[in-house]
Amino acid sequence: MNEVFKAIADSNRRKILKLLNDGELNAGEIGQSFELTPPTLSHHLSILKAADLIRQRREGTQLIYSLNTTVMQDLAAAVFDLIPAQTTDLTTENP
Amino acid sequence: MNEVFKAIADSNRRKILKLLNDGELNAGEIGQSFELTPPTLSHHLSILKAADLIRQRREGTQLIYSLNTTVMQDLAAAVFDLIPAQTTDLTTENP
DNA sequence: CAGATAATTAGACGAATGTCGAAATAACTT
């Protein structure tokens, strides 16, 4: 889990996650939203991948990235764990 | 918000937040849960404070720390923002 | 005021991070 928190500590990486919210994208498409060189983008993607926040698959010459929603949910749970119980009142029905 | 994500990237700092979940504590009390020198602890506290995740008040010779639940909730919201809508199904009634 | 206790600030240091340019890989196309 520590790796996940480190991964989302960078705003570029959080932006990548948000982009993937709307569906999978290849590396080049992701890069169009940033002013970073391809190596830097690739580095960020590899950190997100190492944290298992995203998945990668190849399609011909391009690598296509998508969110790993399972780990995203684990992250949400871990964040809630940081917050006092009464405070976290998103579900209006807690016994 | 970036400062908040940086702040929770460190596991010692997340542990501090969890400790404060159960109520306010002074610096010394927090320190008892760690094997860190007082200066290091103080440093982590100052980062949490700069991110406005915790509040500090003095009582005599000791400094007492408590959670700032407002920012904790902002954090939770920001994390949800990273996650696809359907995935985040904690509240079973979303219009 | 002098001493004790609680905690911080200052300064140093190695490790980790974000970025880049250059070189390498992978897969397709001709």
Next chain:
DNA sequence: AAGTTATTTCGACATTCGTCTAATTATCTG
């Protein structure tokens, strides 16, 4: 096989980070 396109890996570099020891500040008490 050679060229093109997509993306990564390598190596370098400045900056930030987490930690420590030493020194300082703040508050109380005899």
